Amino acid sequence: MSIIKKTLLLNETGKEIVNVLKQLNTIIRNNANGEMNFESLIEQDAINEIDNEYLTRIADYTFYDFKTLTTINMPNVISIGSEAFRNCSALTTVDLPKVTDISNNAFDCCYNLTTLTFSHEITNIGKYAFRNCNSFTSLDFITNVTNVEEYAFYGCKGIVSINLPKVVSIGKCAFSNCPSLITVDLPKAISIEGNAFNDCPKLTTINMPNATSIANNAFSYSKEIVSINLENATDTDISYMFSECTKLTTVNLSRIVTIGYATFRNCSSLSSIELPKATSINSFSFKDCTTLTSVILRSPTVCKLQHTDAFSNTPMANGTGYIYVPDALVNDYKKATNWSLYANQIKPLSEYTE
Numbered sequence: 001m002s003i004i005k006k007t008l009l010l011n012e013t014g015k016e017i018v019n020v021l022k023q024l025n026t027i028i029r030n031n032a033n034g035e036m037n038f039e040s041l042i043e044q045d046a047i048n049e050i051d052n053e054y055l056t057r058i059a060d061y062t063f064y065d066f067k068t069l070t071t072i073n074m075p076n077v078i079s080i081g082s083e084a085f086r087n088c089s090a091l092t093t094v095d096l097p098k099v100t101d102i103s104n105n106a107f108d109c110c111y112n113l114t115t116l117t118f119s120h121e122i123t124n125i126g127k128y129a130f131r132n133c134n135s136f137t138s139l140d141f142i143t144n145v146t147n148v149e150e151y152a153f154y155g156c157k158g159i160v161s162i163n164l165p166k167v168v169s170i171g172k173c174a175f176s177n178c179p180s181l182i183t184v185d186l187p188k189a190i191s192i193e194g195n196a197f198n199d200c201p202k203l204t205t206i207n208m209p210n211a212t213s214i215a216n217n218a219f220s221y222s223k224e225i226v227s228i229n230l231e232n233a234t235d236t237d238i239s240y241m242f243s244e245c246t247k248l249t250t251v252n253l254s255r256i257v258t259i260g261y262a263t264f265r266n267c268s269s270l271s272s273i274e275l276p277k278a279t280s281i282n283s284f285s286f287k288d289c290t291t292l293t294s295v296i297l298r299s300p301t302v303c304k305l306q307h308t309d310a311f312s313n314t315p316m317a318n319g320t321g322y323i324y325v326p327d328a329l330v331n332d333y334k335k336a337t338n339w340s341l342y343a344n345q346i347k348p349l350s351e352y353t354e
Contacts, residue, residue, distance in 0.1 A: 116141040137210040293321040305338040324352040
């Protein structure tokens with residue numbers, strides 16, 4: 001319940017404000033340019049619950065840093081402004097059944113938020129919207145969302161699974177540093193931006209068969225990933241993409257042209273990889289892949305090796321691993337820049353056996 005400062009209610013204007021507060025269709029809080037600020041009428045630290053059927057809009061910063069607020073029930077609110085509930089560290093329950101859009105930082109750092117109700121028509125999750133919200137375990141409250149913006153769920157320590165059947169784009173670092181995340185199911189996702197699932201140490205299962213654009217570091221340091229199919233990925237900077245994925249054994253990158261910087265660095269369980277479209281391999285691409293014994297290249301032209309360190313500390317470097325290339329190109333590979341260092345490890349595809 002809101003507590004009104006009695007010292008501010010000494011005239012008729014003050015009384016009128018109190019009478020109409022419950023009928024406002026917006027809450028306004030704007031400190032930057034000196035506009036009327038209704039927070040000045042309320043003892044901020046005394047609010048535990050907000051239950052209001054009249055409000056339709058919550059403006060930017062309205063309840064920013066309300067440390068004792070635990071429950072929100074506003075059945076007619078349709079819009080939440082940026083940082084509206086940011087740093088409400090005691091907030092546990094949010095019931096906003098008509099909200100269709102969640103703005104940037106709306107619930108940023110609401111560490112104890114566990115129960116959320118929004119409209120099923122919600123389609124967009126803004127930047128940093130639920131960053132560091134550690135207590136909810138699933139995303140059932142946004143099943144119809146189509147776009148998750150950058151850092152939206154960064155550091156959400158409780159999320160175990162993601163099943164978003166309508167999502168087409170995942171922003172930068174959207175689910176980075178989610179230490180409990182195990183399963184990701186994004187059947188319609190097309191675009192995955194940089195670091196989207198970086199440092200998710202329990203992530204094992206990933207389904208995104210239609211992803212065509214995947215940016216750097218997307219899965220780096222997610223050490224439990226064993227297998228991933230990205231057969232449709234084409235428009236992609238895969239630098240560091242699987243760096244430090246130490247349990248990765250199988251990956252399908254059948255349309256990828258460029259293997260980026262440190263893409264598979266320290267993928268110590270990866271023993272074989274086929275790169276049918278690759279035309280360029282960059283520095284440290286396979287560095288410290290200590291069990292990698294076969295790399296299959298099928299491009300009709302010699303794939304450029306940008307630096308000899310691409311295979312440093314691998315079986316190719318110590319003479320026990322092999323690079324298989326089209327039979328007609330074997331001699332060209334052995335003479336090519338940087339490939340010549342691995343001349344004794346280059347063999348024709350016709351000799352390759354699984």
